[in-house]
Amino acid sequence: MMPNSHHAPPQKEIWSIGGGKGGIGKSLIACNIAIILAQLQKKVLLVDLDLGGANVHTTLGMEAPEVTLSDFLKRRTEQLRDVVAETGISNLQIISGARDFLDAANPLHGQKSRLLRHLGQVDADYLILDLGAGTSFNVLDFFLFSNHGALVVLPEPTSIENVYRFIKSAFYRKFRNVVENRALKEVVDAAKDQKNALGLQTPHDLLQCIKDMEPEAGRQLEAEMKKFKPKLILNQVRSPEDVRIGFSMRSAARIYFGIDLEYPGYVEYDDCVWQSIRRRRPLALEYPNSRPRHSLERIVHNLLGHQQLENPMP
Numbered sequence: 001m002m003p004n005s006h007h008a009p010p011q012k013e014i015w016s017i018g019g020g021k022g023g024i025g026k027s028l029i030a031c032n033i034a035i036i037l038a039q040l041q042k043k044v045l046l047v048d049l050d051l052g053g054a055n056v057h058t059t060l061g062m063e064a065p066e067v068t069l070s071d072f073l074k075r076r077t078e079q080l081r082d083v084v085a086e087t088g089i090s091n092l093q094i095i096s097g098a099r100d101f102l103d104a105a106n107p108l109h110g111q112k113s114r115l116l117r118h119l120g121q122v123d124a125d126y127l128i129l130d131l132g133a134g135t136s137f138n139v140l141d142f143f144l145f146s147n148h149g150a151l152v153v154l155p156e157p158t159s160i161e162n163v164y165r166f167i168k169s170a171f172y173r174k175f176r177n178v179v180e181n182r183a184l185k186e187v188v189d190a191a192k193d194q195k196n197a198l199g200l201q202t203p204h205d206l207l208q209c210i211k212d213m214e215p216e217a218g219r220q221l222e223a224e225m226k227k228f229k230p231k232l233i234l235n236q237v238r239s240p241e242d243v244r245i246g247f248s249m250r251s252a253a254r255i256y257f258g259i260d261l262e263y264p265g266y267v268e269y270d271d272c273v274w275q276s277i278r279r280r281r282p283l284a285l286e287y288p289n290s291r292p293r294h295s296l297e298r299i300v301h302n303l304l305g306h307q308q309l310e311n312p313m314p
C-alpha cells in the first residue's frame with residue numbers, strides 16, 4: 001500500500017518534454033520517463049503532441065494505433081478518452097499523435113483550447129506530453145500548460161542556444177497571457193524583438209520596465225516569474241564537463257534572465273539508446289540495468305520530489 005494512500009488523491013501532474021531543437025531525445029526521454037512512472041504504479045497517459053512528426057508509438061515499439069489525436073482534433077470523436085490506446089505496458093496508455101493531418105501542426109485556437117480542456121479532465125495520475133521541436137505558439141502553450149516543463153538540451157552550443165530561446169519565448173508568452181492591458185501587451189510584444197526601441201534585452205529588463213509603468217502588474221508578473229521553473233535535462237552526456245553545462249546554464253538563466261532553471265538530471269550518451277530504438281524496444285525495458293535507465297530514474301525521482309542535482313563545485 002502506498003504510504004500516503006489515506007490522504008486525498010493528489011492532483012493530476014502534467015509533465016511536458018520540449019527543447020526547441022529536433023532530434024535531441026525528447027521522445028526518448030518522454031517515453032522512458034512514462035515507463036518508469038508506470039512501473040512505480042502510477043497511472044500514466046503519454047500524449048504525442050508532436051503534431052507534425054508523431055512517432056511515440058514507434059519509440060514504444062507499438063504498431064500504429066487505429067485512433068489518433070487527429071480523430072479528436074477533427075471531431076471524429078467527441079471524447080479524448082476515445083483516442084486513448086493501450087500499450088501492453090501495465091499502467092501506461094498513450095494518445096498517438098496526428099500522423100495523417102498536416103494542418104494538425106497548426107491547430108486553430110479553438111481546437112487547442114478544446115484539447116487542453118480535455119487533457120485536464122483525463123483520468124490518469126500523470127500526463128506526459130511529448131512536444132514537437134521549435135517554439136511555435138502551440139509548443140509553448142503545451143509547455144506552459146504543464147506543472148513541470150522539462151527542456152532537453154545537448155552539450156552543444158546550437159542546442160544550448162535553442163533552449164535559451166525557448167525559455168525566453170515561453171516566458172514572454174506567459175507574460176503576455178498574464179498582463180491584461182493593451183499597452184503592457186504591446187511592451188511584451190516589442191520586447192521579443194532583440195532590437196526593440198525600448199532596449200529590453202532580457203526577461204529581467206522587461207519586468208523592470210513593466211514595474212515602472214504599472215507597479216501592480218509588475219508585482220503580479222514577478223510572482224509569475226518566481227513560479228516559472230523550467231527543468232533542464234542534459235542528454236547525450238559524454239564527460240563530467242558535459243554534466244557541468246547544466247549548472248552553468250542554471251546560473252546564466254538566473255543572472256541574465258532572472259529565471260530559476262532547475263536541473264533534475266542528465267542522460268549519458270550510450271549505444272544502448274540507439275540500439276533499443278532500432279530494435280523497437282523501449283530502453284527502460286530492454287536495458288533495465290543500463291546507465292541511461294538509472295539516470296532516467298534519477299530524473300523521475302527528482303521531478304517527483306521537486307529536487308534537483310547539487311552542484312559539487314558551486
Ligand SMILES: Nc1ncnc2c1ncn2[C@@H]1O[C@H](COP(=O)(O)OP(=O)(O)OP(=O)(O)O)[C@@H](O)[C@H]1O
Binds near residue numbers: 132
Ligand atoms: N542518450 C543517447 N545516447 C545515444 N543516442 C541517443 C541518445 N539520445 C538520443 N539519441 C539518438 O537520437 C535520436 C533522436 O531521439 P528522439 O527521437 O527521442 O529525438 P526528438 O527530440 O524526439 O526528435 P524530434 O524532434 O524529431 O521529435 C534517437 O533515435 C537516438 O538514435
Ligand SMILES: [Mg+2]
Binds near residue numbers: 027028050130131
Ligand atoms: Mg520526438
